[in-house]
Amino acid sequence: MSSAAIATVLKMMESLSVEAQDRVAEHLREYINDLQDEIQWNESFERTQQKLVAAAQRAKQEIAEGQAKALDYDQL
Structure with a gap:
């Protein structure tokens, strides 16, 4: 699959030295x-x-009902 944007980038890269092309590719x-990674994170977040x-x-309900305990960070 190719688009005009990809073709433009390829033409721009072709004008560079091989070393510069390698840097751009990296x-x-x-x-x-x-x-x-960002797409995967967003999909995972949407599912959960x-x-x-x-x-x-x-948690909010438990706090309102007095059932929640404060977390003691010193005991972690």
Whole structure:
């Protein structure tokens, strides 16, 4: 699959030295990996968002009912 944007980037890269092309390619690999991680995180968050909301509501209710205990950070 190719787009005009990809073709433009390729033409720009072709005008660079081989060393510069390698550097750009490495930066693009890192950037794409970061984007993929972000997409995966967002998808995971979307799948669990309702569970997080339910847990927060349950915690809020327990606090309101006096059932919650303060966390003692010294005992962790």
